[in-house]
Amino acid sequence: MAMHIPSKGPSAQINMTPLIDVLLVLLILFMVITPLKPVGLEARVLQDSKEPASPADHRALVVTVRDDGGAAINNEWFDAAEWPGRLRTALARRSDRTVFFTATAGMEFQWVAKAIDEARTAGARNVGLMPAVR
Numbered sequence: 001m002a003m004h005i006p007s008k009g010p011s012a013q014i015n016m017t018p019l020i021d022v023l024l025v026l027l028i029l030f031m032v033i034t035p036l037k038p039v040g041l042e043a044r045v046l047q048d049s050k051e052p053a054s055p056a057d058h059r060a061l062v063v064t065v066r067d068d069g070g071a072a073i074n075n076e077w078f079d080a081a082e083w084p085g086r087l088r089t090a091l092a093r094r095s096d097r098t099v100f101f102t103a104t105a106g107m108e109f110q111w112v113a114k115a116i117d118e119a120r121t122a123g124a125r126n127v128g129l130m131p132a133v134r
Contacts (some may be wrong), residue, residue, distance in 0.1 A: 061090060062130070065103045065115045088122040097123060102130040 064072040071082030077084055091097050099119050103112050116127055 042095050060098045061087070061094070063087065063099055063115060063119065065101060065107070066113050067104070067107045067111050069114075071112070071115055084118045084122050087119060087124075091123045098126040098128060099124040100128040100130050103132050105132040107132070 020074055050068070058125075063083075064075075070078060071080075071083040073083060073086055073090060076086075087099070089100070101112055101116060101119075112129075119127065
């Protein structure tokens with residue numbers, strides 16, 4: 001049996017209780033701060049096994065976005081005020097409300113994001129992103 005003989009000087013032991021309390025408080029803070037549901041743009045990404053939809057394929061709605069606000073729906077160009085209405089009528093005739101978006105190379109994503117918002121307003125349920133057009 002080991003016997004502990006008390007020493008006459010101060011003890012240099014760390015009290016672990018306050019450290020554990022601090023760690024638990026930090027854990028709770030990080031759990032509360034972390035969002036439960038991711039917030040952002042819901043989009044479908046084309047899989048490698050499938051052929052990507054092309055603008056010439058009229059089975060899929062492909063919107064090519066320009067940086068002036070205009071867009072092409074399956075290679076038919078419209079100005080910024082006209083294309084959301086045309087997309088709305090095209091979506092009304094379809095049971096599948098998936099729209100694929102592409103843009104010209106080097107264009108800022110803000111124009112594509114605005115176009116996706118317009119398509120959601122027009123009635124698109126699913127959004128797919130395609131590589132940029134050269």
